[in-house]
Amino acid sequence: MKFAIQVNEGPYQHQATDSAYQFAKAALDAGHEIMRVFFYHDGVNNGTNLTTPPQDDRNIVNRWSELGKEHNLDLVVCVAAAQRRGIVDEGEMQRNGKSAQNIADGFRISGLGQLIEAGIQSERLVVFGD
Amino acid sequence: MSTLHTVNKSPFEKSSLESCLGYAKAGSAVLMYEDAVYGAIKGTAIADKIAAADGVKFFVLGADLKARGVAEDKVAAGIEIVDYSAFVNMAVENDKVQAWV
Amino acid sequence: MSETIKKFMYLNRRAPYGTIYAWESLEVVLIGAAFDQDVSLAFLDDGVYQLVKGQDTSGVDMKNFSPTYQALGDYDVTKLYVEKESLEERGLTLEDLMPLTYEDEDDDWAEKDSIRLVSRAEIADIMDEQDVLFSF
Numbered sequence: 001m002k003f004a005i006q007v008n009e010g011p012y013q014h015q016a017t018d019s020a021y022q023f024a025k026a027a028l029d030a031g032h033e034i035m036r037v038f039f040y041h042d043g044v045n046n047g048t049n050l051t052t053p054p055q056d057d058r059n060i061v062n063r064w065s066e067l068g069k070e071h072n073l074d075l076v077v078c079v080a081a082a083q084r085r086g087i088v089d090e091g092e093m094q095r096n097g098k099s100a101q102n103i104a105d106g107f108r109i110s111g112l113g114q115l116i117e118a119g120i121q122s123e124r125l126v127v128f129g130d
Numbered sequence: 131m132s133t134l135h136t137v138n139k140s141p142f143e144k145s146s147l148e149s150c151l152g153y154a155k156a157g158s159a160v161l162m163y164e165d166a167v168y169g170a171i172k173g174t175a176i177a178d179k180i181a182a183a184d185g186v187k188f189f190v191l192g193a194d195l196k197a198r199g200v201a202e203d204k205v206a207a208g209i210e211i212v213d214y215s216a217f218v219n220m221a222v223e224n225d226k227v228q229a230w231v
Numbered sequence: 232m233s234e235t236i237k238k239f240m241y242l243n244r245r246a247p248y249g250t251i252y253a254w255e256s257l258e259v260v261l262i263g264a265a266f267d268q269d270v271s272l273a274f275l276d277d278g279v280y281q282l283v284k285g286q287d288t289s290g291v292d293m294k295n296f297s298p299t300y301q302a303l304g305d306y307d308v309t310k311l312y313v314e315k316e317s318l319e320e321r322g323l324t325l326e327d328l329m330p331l332t333y334e335d336e337d338d339d340w341a342e343k344d345s346i347r348l349v350s351r352a353e354i355a356d357i358m359d360e361q362d363v364l365f366s367f
């Protein structure tokens with residue numbers, strides 16, 4: 001089955017992204033497809049490469065990057081939410097005259113249309129939030 | 131159409147489980163996970179409302195129970211303990227998933 | 232824009248301003264309007280506070296996004312289901328909400344109400360018919 005996942009919360013503050021990750025892993029293990037993971041609201045903070053959690057804790061951002069790489073997942077960070085919260089890729093850095101970019105490996109910044117499209121093209125949308 | 135309702139907040143802090151109970155139709159499933167697992171414990175103020183939901187099946191995520199130190203024998207009768215792969219299966223088996231975030 | 236038309240419902244259960252959920256979910260509705268799906272919005276629990284009239288954010292220096300609800304009709308978003316029980320629990324009536332209308336192209340552009348006051352049981356039936364539920 002073709003899933004889409006929406007993550008509304010950032011790492012560490014809420015369990016939502018942990019639950020979404022465990023769900024995604026279980027779905028992939030069962031042979032399902034995840035056509036997109038869409039990060040919205042504070043969920044865009046899952047896509048920063050500047051997090052440095054303590055060694056003895058999980059690295060939520062890297063974990064998404066690795067799962068994305070392993071399964072060729074489309075990890076999309078909402079551009080409008082990202083701009084508000086300072087998640088920046090090369091293009092956004094140049095467009096908005098910022099001094100750095102911080103998008104994590106395997107994530108891409110795109111529009112809200114990607115969420116709507118995920119709702120249309122997937123067979124199930126599963127939302128994780130606060 | 132059948133719906134999988136997901137609830138992730140403690141019913142003692144937020145009203146999402148109660149709201150969900152007001153909407154869950156017979157034949158639908160409710161999965162309690164994250165802090166919502168506290169709603170699955172027997173003898174609580176919410177237990178009667180769950181028991182009264184006619185024709186609705188209730189599930190609780192075992193990993194979240196375990197993380198919070200809630201022993202499986204504390205879970206109210208009629209609530210099935212499941213894992214993430216069962217969560218995925220329920221999302222497949224129902225026509226849609228409604229998240230009470 | 233797309234091959235299939237799905238029934239999309241946006242579920243609004245949060246009050247405005249205290250968190251950004253209401254505003255950012257309205258942004259999804261506006262973008263989603265371009266995709267020609269069968270769209271409806273449900274307002275229940277604290278979500279009904281989003282539609283209360285007379286919002287004035289000048290004292291808190293935040294963006295007052297309530298006028299945007301009035302533009303939804305122009306985007307062909309014309310089905311706003313407001314749960315009667317949630318209003319009553321909060322001591323509100325329809326009179327406390329912004330009047331929201333759209334022009335019905337199938338009825339000689341007659342002005343009609345976008346807000347449909349419905350019971351919990353009725354919204355439950357409408358939700359049941361949906362293909363996709365967006366929660367924020």
